[in-house]
Amino acid sequence: MGRWSRFNVASIAIGFAFLYLPIVLLVVYSFNESRLVTVWTGFSTKWYGTLLTNQALLDAAWVTLRVGVLSASAATVLGTLAALSLSRYSEFRGRTLFSGMIYAPLVMPEVITGLSMLLLFVAVGLDRGFWTVTLAHTTFTMCFVAVVVQSRLQSFDRSIEEAAMDLGATPVATFFQVTLPVILPAVLSGWVLAFTLSLDDLVIASFASGPGATTLPMRIYSQVRLGVTPEINAICTILIGIVACGVLIAALVTRRRELQRQRDERAAFAEGMSRAINPPPAAAGG
Amino acid sequence: MKSLGIFRRSFAPWADPNAKPFISFRNVTKRFGDFTAVDNLSLDIYTREFFALLGGSGCGKSTLLRMLAGFEQPTSGEIMLDGQSLSGIPPYRRPVNMMFQSYALFPHMSVEKNIAFGLKQDGMPKTEIAERVAQMLKLVKLEAFAARKPHQLSGGQRQRVALARSLAKRPKVLLLDEPLGALDKKLREETQFELMDLQYELGLTFVVVTHDQEEAMTMSDRIAVMSHGRVIQVATPAEIYEAPNSRFVAEFIGDVNMIEGKVALEDGRSILRTAEGISVALPETLAEGQSVALAVRPEKLKVSRQQPEGAGVHAMRGEIWDIAYFGDMTVFHVKLPSGKIVKASSLNATRGVEDPFGYDEQIWVSFEPQAGIVLKG
Ligand SMILES: Nc1ncnc2c1ncn2[C@@H]1O[C@H](COP(=O)(O)OP(=O)(O)O)[C@@H](O)[C@H]1O
Ligand SMILES: [Mg+2]
Numbered sequence: 001m002g003r004w005s006r007f008n009v010a011s012i013a014i015g016f017a018f019l020y021l022p023i024v025l026l027v028v029y030s031f032n033e034s035r036l037v038t039v040w041t042g043f044s045t046k047w048y049g050t051l052l053t054n055q056a057l058l059d060a061a062w063v064t065l066r067v068g069v070l071s072a073s074a075a076t077v078l079g080t081l082a083a084l085s086l087s088r089y090s091e092f093r094g095r096t097l098f099s100g101m102i103y104a105p106l107v108m109p110e111v112i113t114g115l116s117m118l119l120l121f122v123a124v125g126l127d128r129g130f131w132t133v134t135l136a137h138t139t140f141t142m143c144f145v146a147v148v149v150q151s152r153l154q155s156f157d158r159s160i161e162e163a164a165m166d167l168g169a170t171p172v173a174t175f176f177q178v179t180l181p182v183i184l185p186a187v188l189s190g191w192v193l194a195f196t197l198s199l200d201d202l203v204i205a206s207f208a209s210g211p212g213a214t215t216l217p218m219r220i221y222s223q224v225r226l227g228v229t230p231e232i233n234a235i236c237t238i239l240i241g242i243v244a245c246g247v248l249i250a251a252l253v254t255r256r257r258e259l260q261r262q263r264d265e266r267a268a269f270a271e272g273m274s275r276a277i278n279p280p281p282a283a284a285g286g
Numbered sequence: 287m288k289s290l291g292i293f294r295r296s297f298a299p300w301a302d303p304n305a306k307p308f309i310s311f312r313n314v315t316k317r318f319g320d321f322t323a324v325d326n327l328s329l330d331i332y333t334r335e336f337f338a339l340l341g342g343s344g345c346g347k348s349t350l351l352r353m354l355a356g357f358e359q360p361t362s363g364e365i366m367l368d369g370q371s372l373s374g375i376p377p378y379r380r381p382v383n384m385m386f387q388s389y390a391l392f393p394h395m396s397v398e399k400n401i402a403f404g405l406k407q408d409g410m411p412k413t414e415i416a417e418r419v420a421q422m423l424k425l426v427k428l429e430a431f432a433a434r435k436p437h438q439l440s441g442g443q444r445q446r447v448a449l450a451r452s453l454a455k456r457p458k459v460l461l462l463d464e465p466l467g468a469l470d471k472k473l474r475e476e477t478q479f480e481l482m483d484l485q486y487e488l489g490l491t492f493v494v495v496t497h498d499q500e501e502a503m504t505m506s507d508r509i510a511v512m513s514h515g516r517v518i519q520v521a522t523p524a525e526i527y528e529a530p531n532s533r534f535v536a537e538f539i540g541d542v543n544m545i546e547g548k549v550a551l552e553d554g555r556s557i558l559r560t561a562e563g564i565s566v567a568l569p570e571t572l573a574e575g576q577s578v579a580l581a582v583r584p585e586k587l588k589v590s591r592q593q594p595e596g597a598g599v600h601a602m603r604g605e606i607w608d609i610a611y612f613g614d615m616t617v618f619h620v621k622l623p624s625g626k627i628v629k630a631s632s633l634n635a636t637r638g639v640e641d642p643f644g645y646d647e648q649i650w651v652s653f654e655p656q657a658g659i660v661l662k663g
Contacts, residue, residue: 157388157390159386159387159388159390160390160391160392160393162355162357162377162384162386162390163384163386163390163391163392163451164392164403165356165357165376165377165378166355166356166357166377166378166382166383166384166452167378167383167403167404167407167451167452167455168378168379168404168407168408168455169378169403169407170378173407177403178392181394182392182393182394261437264435264437264438265437265438267438
């Protein structure tokens with residue numbers, strides 16, 4: 001690790017300011033007493049209180065929450081299955097095409113994803129609303145889940161699946177009792193990722209949604225066009241809090257497991273060494 | 287612990303023409319793409335046998351075992367278990383269990399749960415499972431570790447969990463892929479004898495894969511020496527050592543001196559004549575001039591100052607070239623007039639030798655008429 005030079009400190013400070021200053025401003029102004037967003041008059045939490053009486057915003061939040069949970073769950077199932085088949089069947093025909101197609105939405109402009117969804121829904125004659133948003137979110141978040149799960153599967157020891165089958169577990173039992181529990185942390189962080197992506201998506205939701213299914217980002221966006229209110233700042237602060245918590249939890253779960261594992265392994269190794277040097281009578285007897 | 291000697295000495299179902307093999311590989315071939323991992327292999331293994339598959343890395347031992355367990359399908363040929371073909375039967379319906387090379391313990395389950403896994407799949411009642419698990423933990427002396435997770439165990443303990451887990455269902459056949467490969471030498475030797483006792487006491491058939499010839503010799507009733515997907519020889523450890531059927535087997539198992547020679551004709555019978563002037567009668571008639579080797583194990587070569595006497599003893603002049611002292615025995619490297627160096631080992635049965643052989647000393651090396659094995663291939 002190099003020394004903290006002035007240049008390093010400055011570039012980090014500028015970088016972080018660039019990333020987080022707008023967010024910090026938003027959070028700070030959500031506690032502003034004044035109705036005017038840009039003039040600080042004093043600390044207050046009243047805008048959080050008035051949120052509870054804004055039925056339109058509450059409805060939108062409820063829609064967003066349901067869309068998020070449903071689409072993240074569906075995307076987790078589909079994405080996990082896609083990751084499994086991609087890492088298991090390395091030889092099947094069209095594998096490259098398949099994996100390319102799964103990853104394409106990662107880099108596809110959201111406008112295009114949204115537009116194509118809209119065209120599909122219109123072509124099929126699906127009424128746009130709650131279910132079409134959920135469907136669209138499932139589609140675009142499942143590739144993120146697939147990426148997360150697939151990277152976990154790369155270090156997955158397949159011999160434990162063989163061991164399970166050897167001990168009499170059918171392929172289905174093997175999946176639910178061995179494979180899934182072992183990759184569960186990755187699957188869960190995939191879910192959290194999908195949920196947060198769905199939570200803050202505006203573009204795709206705007207295309208895929210219809211009357212009666214306005215998501216929170218859509219509602220915020222339409223209100224902001226009439227002028228930013230401290231209420232909006234407050235709801236955004238809550239959103240930021242939820243997203244930050246989600247990301248933090250996902251990161252902590254993975255990291256804690258890893259640390260715990262390393263600690264345990266070191267302890268076992270030390271114990272093994274001391275036993276090898278100085279075997280206890282029970283083990284030495286044979 | 288009672289001695290297994292009596293049982294072991296009388297146990298030889300392979301020599302009984304009426305005995306039915308328990309496991310049969312019939313012309314089994316396994317290809318991976320263009321690569322042939324197992325090549326038209328046939329092999330019979332009998333009930334209660336401790337059978338070892340021995341060979342260098344990549345010779346197809348694990349593949350053979352995996353076909354028996356059901357993880358790989360033979361490209362052609364058939365595997366029979368207890369008179370029934372195994373083809374088409376998935377791994378989870380085969381009455382065999384395997385102990386994996388990497389142990390393959392379930393990382394998210396405690397030792398106890400790992401051992402109970404197979405029993406749970408069979409729908410065994412909870413109380414019986416608990417009983418059996420306790421029994422298994424006792425067997426492998428891990429009672430104190432029942433609640434630990436695999437990553438909280440040392441290598442030797444993991445090996446024991448893997449063993450207990452594969453034995454818990456009381457399979458008819460236990461397959462062990464390099465079961466002791468990851469253990470250090472001392473633990474390995476201890477565990478070898480434990481495995482032997484266990485196999486006998488539970489009355490199971492063991493098929494063990496190993497690349498360690500000493501391990502195979504120590505543990506097994508019979509050994510199949512493999513090379514490039516084929517079985518070169520199947521025999522008891524003593525037969526493999528004393529009567530190898532090829533140069534490959536002779537050189538793979540233990541140390542051996544290969545004294546090269548050519549077939550000559552004497553009084554109408556084939557004899558082997560070596561560059562050192564040794565002549566050995568051949569048991570069969572071979573083409574004159576064919577290259578043949580006489581294999582003699584180092585402990586069967588004797589070093590002496592006087593020319594040895596006795597009917598039929600083969601003796602050669604030589605010079606002590608090198609002396610390797612191992613404590614229990616000493617290995618002399620003797621240079622023959624032809625320039626070839628042979629090894630002769632002698633047991634240091636007494637403390638101190640009055641007049642030990644020295645470097646560059648001119649001596650005789652000799653061996654009994656029956657000590658050499660003629661090898662064509
Ligand atoms: N699934 C597989 N695909 C391709 N080649 C394989 C596969 N499994 C084994 N092989 C090859 O078959 C040969 C024998 O492997 P293996 O039976 O594992 O040898 P070993 O005797 O060391 O246990 C090796 O050369 C290995 O590379
Ligand atoms: Mg192997």
